[in-house]
Amino acid sequence: MNDTPRLPDWLSDAQRTQLGSLGLESLLSCSPYVQSVLRRDEGLLDWLEQAQGARTADGIRARWQHLLESEDEAAVMAGLRVARNREMVLTLWRDISGQDSLSDTLGALTALADALIGLAHDWSRARLLARHGCPRNGAGKEQSLIVLGLGKLGGGELNFSSDVDLIFAFPEGGETDGERALDNETFFTRLGRQIIRLLDEVTADGQVYRVDMRLRPFGASGPLVMNFSGIETYYQLHGREWERYALIKARPVAGDIQAGESLLRELQPFVYRRYLDYSVFGSLRDMKQGIRREVRRKGLEDNIKLGRGGIREIEFIVQLFQLIRGGREAELRQRSLRSALEGAVQNGHIAAADGERLQAHYDFLRRLENRIQGLHDAQTHDLPDDAADRERLLAMMGMRSWPELENQVAEVRREVGEAFDDVFVGPALPEEQAAGNAFDDLWRDRLDEAAAEKLLRRTGFADAARVRDLLSKLRESRPVQRMGERGRKRIDRLMPSVLLLAASKDNAEATLQRMASVVEAIATRTAYLALLVENPRALEHLGRLCAASPWAAERIARHPLLLDELIDPRIFQESPEPEAYARELDELLNGCGDDLERLMDALREFQQATVLRVVAADIAGALEVGEVSDRLTLLAELILQRVLGIARRALVERHGHPRCEDPDAREPGFIIVAYGKLGSIELAYGSDLDLVFLHDSRGEAQQTDGERSVDNGLFFARLAQRIIHQLATPTPAGRLYEVDTRLRPSGASGLLVSGLEAFVDYQREKAWTWEHQALMRARPVAGDEALQAAFREARQAILCRARDHAGLKKDIVAMRERMLAEQTSGDGADLKRSSGGLVDAEFLVQYWALAHAAEHPAVVAGTGMVEHLRALKEAGCIEADVAQQLEKAAYTLRGELHARTLAGNRERPLPHAVQAAMSTVAGIWHATFD
Template identity: 50%
Template sequence: MNAFAEVLDTLPAVLRPALAASWQDYCDACAREELPAWPVERLHELAMVWAASEFVAAACVRRPAMLHELLTGGDLDHAYAPGQLRQRVDAALLDVSSEDALGVALRRLRQREMVRIAWRDLGGLAPTAATLGDLTDLADACVDAALGQLHVWEVARHGEPRDEHGQAQRLVVLGMGKLGGRELNYSSDIDLIFAFPEHGETDGRRSVSNQEFFLRLGQRLIRALDALTAEGFVFRVDMRLRPFGDSGPLVASFGAFETYYQTQGREWERYALIKARAIAGDIAAGEQLLATLAPFVYRRYLDFGAFEALRKLKAMIAAEVERKGMQDNVKLGRGGIREIEFIGQAFQLIYGGREPELRVRGILAVLERLALTRRLPEDAVVHLQYAYDFLRRTENRIQAQRDQQTHALPADELARTRLALAMGFADWGRFRDTLDGHRDYVAGQFHAVFSEPEAVTAAGEEVVDLGTVWAGQAGELAAVEALRGAGFDDAPQALAALERLRGSFSCRAMREQGRERLDRLMPRLLTALGKVEQPSRTLDRLLPLLEAIARRSVYLALLFESPVALDQLVTLASASPRITEQLTRFPVLLDELLNPAALYAPPNAAALRAELERMLSRVAADDFESQLITLRQFKQINVLRVAAADISGALPLMVVSDHLTMIAERLLARALELAWADTVARHGHPRCRVDGVERTAGFAIIAYGKLGGIELGYGSDLDLVFLHDSSGEEQQTDGARVLDNPSFFARLGQRLIHILSAPTPAGILYEVDTRLRPSGRAGMLVANVEAFADYQRRDAWTWEHQALVRARPVAGDAAIGARFIAIRQEILARPRDPLELRREVREMRERMRSEHGSRRADEFHLKQDRGGMADIEFIVQYLLLAHSREEPILARFTDNVRQLAALEATGILSSSDANLLRDAYRRLRRRSHIAKLRDEPSVIHGDELKEYREGAAALWRRLMED
């Protein structure tokens, strides 16, 4: 006793009397049961645990042998191995033969395991996550083991429940809330839902319907777990989360579940189902049920309405907290556990339909994924995780004091001292300061995520009542004045646009929720429009988009909830009708406006590859249509990023084309993989034998034109040539449906073109032009690489050799690509008569100019008119064909800018001429890009770019005509 007295002296005085009494009672009990004394070296550990938990102290006094067994068996010092807890539960129930015996066994086991878990937690021997996991495993094992025994007894009475096909049926138990999320705490209720797969009846002599069988089984399970007896209880069971709550049936079939959630499921039930997990009974069937319900929880589109729904739910909770005076509730109060869960689950509900990696149950895992995807700042996530750990330990240790279900901070000095000590603090004040710091941070983050954004003017003052203007409740003069005051350059035009939108079919057909969202959004949109150039014209551009998303009001919620996205939309719409039209056709792209850092920084080639693979990984391997749609969405997202960066001035012209080219190359490579896999699955691999060696023939894509020249623009077609290297003997596939290799590659080429150009709900990927292949439309769609070389040597026209100047391999077999590069260098280096070559190139150019150039004297076509881009390209092609024989370096590159640099380096062009052509080409291309973004013809007027046009025209005359 003296050693224990010394330990007591290290603890707060208020705790000593109760501890001393418990220690004396424990020693007396050990003496009666002839148990050895508690080890002196662990007295401080025992005192700390007992000081924090009256429940543990009382259990040890009542059952000292249990504590001795926990100590000597090592269970206090070591975590259980996987499955060990379930083995203990099964062993405890091994000999039970009645429901009363089942209840006793479960309750005694529960007390032992709760003491073990509490001891390891309070003694600092287990982290919070391990404690929550142990508590969850205990509940899982108890429920499943009890259900298994009760099922056997119920079957003995009524027979096995079977469906109409004779298949045996089992009850499915879904764990909800913290149990489902594997985050169960001390003394928590367990939220359960019961379901069974199919209707039918039992096969016994006293047959009953499956519904009745599982109802009785569920009732017996609840009694076994929940009933308060002399041994206590196992777990309090709450069934209120089932369909229709307390008024609904205790157990229902899978079909009834699907019907309920499809027709009557409410927003809070989506939130609840996030953590649902099959914990007992037929686990596999339970997971199938949850997979069936996933579309109800995780919508296919971005569900920004979740913010609104959770905001309302939190307001209801806050009102209840205020009404009941629960401000010190660490779960429901300000800055509590529920606010952290709401933050994570809001993003799950919004993005989970498109990002399956967010469909996890535990909040810490959710936060981790939100940091990885930059939905939340990494430092915020780290702080929230620390706060969650602190709050959950606080909650657990409040409940561990007396094994009571409470989330409120204690009010009396004794309980406060216990809690502070259990949390590692010298006194209540220091603990409370730390707790309040965490709660303040959580509340701040919750407000940042869930508070409604304020609409303000540029001056920061409350906006003019533009809501009244939008609603049509202001007089015409007052409405025009309000719009003019908001910054609109043509207020009457803007008012007319608003009236057209308000009277459109889309708006008139809106449901109440959508109408409310539009009414809340429009004043903010009008305020944002007033800050850009030509707001009235920009509003006109946005009207089709607003009509399109009026039918899917979740996008209205997105723009209302995210001022950043709204500002980006207005900025892009002001700069580019092309982008606005894309957003109108594919509103899913609005998601990209949420993150300006990513929007204005297009990814590099490696990041593009990773992003595309990540998107495709979410699509079933056999879902071909979804794969096509995913490829198109990938392109739309990344072209939008390039265009946004282009408009902002963040990317120079050459880098814009580099990014657009990288996007096309990645898509071509992936499209070829899909086409190859599909064609091989049908016909096998194309095999051939050369000199006795058998091999698989290869296929490669050669890019010509803008793609080949790394000068791809917005909306560019892809000029492609397909090559294969099948040769020798036995050229045929090795599959069940054998094809000769030329036919195989023809089908592969057709499949590839279909993947690229087939119309889908997400549009097409690229228009493809294959007319540059040998013999054009009359030639084979896929040419043998050596036949291609012979054609270029013998039959190709000069213009085909010009096209070769800008050709390069972009996807497929590397050996064929290397062979093509060698063929290209050979052809470009052929000896040519300079005068004859110049005549042929000039005549081809003049024919193009006469067919495609502008017809009006006051217009200049950026590509086709005299001094335009085509003149510069033809000059370069002529010089490369004329001089590559003596200067092989000229054939190294395929883009105009580096080709001009090579012509300058070899002295074929003077530096002044090369600089003139480079500057002119860049300026003309830049102006062409702008025209594409503005959805304007590639035509300029007056003296725009006159210096560059005239300089290029003069050089054309000097090099190609004089």
């Protein structure tokens, strides 16, 4: 790449001469953006020749103060854009010519934003004051808007093409003192909107700044402005961890600066806790996942800001120390990254050499970022692909070849990524603790057989040979053999702690085996090794899960992303909050756009993480059996609803909306009906989903209204297929659920999707008794609300029809005998299908309910066995003690099924309580049917 960027051909001789006298040829040849400004602004070169004055906010403001004299909004908007472009060109010129340091450049860009935001505020305020008078509080004191800048603007480190993150506030309520009076909130809302308009609107002269208001309290759904009291209350009651990150750099940039600083002092306890705040590690999981999702969604792996080893990771390293220790250490309460990094080094949290290296890497990446953006004034953080732009960037960076630049970027990002891995999980396990651990020599194979056996028996391992064999296989496994020096050091620090932790468990050998499988799975993923090495709490949580559940250990080994969940100190202390499921999932999906692959992975990651949290709470005894099922059921319902929405949006975009005439034109509904454990709200770990799909399209005209129109039946069939595909297809992130659709009318030979009328006809005329038993556990879980209501009404009518008790009893007993005949051993079916198992309990309740539903409809109103039992008892259909015995037995059996799944042992001996429960169920069965 030897070509030097050239000046554009359209330059006049006079312009070429002036460029030469100013020394601007290099800048103009390197930046199409500067070329475009020069073509639009004939006075640019003269202005640059005469530009004087400080490049502070006050100095820049003084140069453009005359804009406030205009009454014409269009003229002010044009003037602000001219000011922005001229000052940007001046800053870029001084940057690439070497006149300014990086700090000078970032400071000048920030000062420019402060000045222009301030001018926009002052012009807008003057217009509103003339129209409505001055806003005052109840005591008559004048009130002013405060404009808070966040992010790089607040930190004084704005980049070349950055947007500006703002929050608007005002001290107190009241009203203006003019003839056309307004309350203060309305006044300041109008003022805020006008400021945004002056800055953000794209005109023929371009745009001043993209204004982002989403970081304000309650986000985009919140009011544009809030008074101080409202803001303080919001952060006290609703403030989230990521908002603490956002407020670290907050700074008043326009309006009443003194009042703004006062507000931020009031908010400081929210940002900086007075104690050493290690709870921040719980929110670290969310931050880390958010970065990774954004990178994956946008394909930003090579992005120098968001990608691995990029600017964001340097910022995160520093902000982590700020949030943990800033409440106690004033040196960390800094808005600028440079100052905060110096504080972390000064207080011994980062070694001096590491701090210098991080600062140098940050400076390089920020300088590169500015010059990439200076090419076209575009908000990008990617190295250009275009050959001409690469030549221009090389000239800006003073480098000779593209490989030279790429290699330097790669080396910087590698070192930043390693530094991020080292510190992002918090305080390190002391090196001497690992080195002095009694298991260190055992792991490194430095002990002879006798010494190893003595150590293992003394520390709680009964089968020394098994442990030595296990460690040998791990050392010789392919992932461990492929580790680099850095990874090997980490595993050498980790394994003694793993051995020590496993030795403390009653099932030491089994715990070690499960933990070793996780270690092997992450051996080549050094970030996860670092997480366990540097965060003893996460390692302790892993050991507790592995000791209690091979099922959980296997899931973690298969999906190491779940290790992020173990950082949260609350995982064994608090049960999951179902109310938060939808919010968490929607935040995750919103970052995926319309990319189906990313959406499917996001759904799987959320499902796996949520199930793991339920498992942890279950193991800790924080959840009852019914609560476990409730949470697993809610999770499945939520995923079905989101999957339906994703699948339907894609089909509507392709074919349009389904329409039908019956006789009125309308859009037909579609629902997902859950049967089995999902329908009865009794979902267990690893349960399949039994689903039936229904629609209510009818009439002569039944087709979609898009250009590629299809018959409604085909549309709904494809919709169901897409839903099943999203749920059941394995991806690198796993599988959501196995799906069984055989309970639909006519079973596997029937249509995948039925109309509601056809479904009802089948249930009335052709369905077997066992299908009505299944219908008792059926309920709609996603889709059109009106169709859901119609299904519930039809289901109730079908189940409440009069039945011959003798014939009903005969059918149920026959079905039970058939299931017993088909039972296989060794598959866990004994607890469910053997005499006295869960199936007997379910069949008893279904018999009673179907037999009495005609006289007592309430007995089939619910879908769960406990609901049915309690309704039967209240209606007097069965004796109270029978209902109580059966309910207690069912909970005992379900609890044992959960425990067996987690323990990975479906054939373990039955505890006495379970045997007693089965005996109770069998007794009631025989009393009822024999």
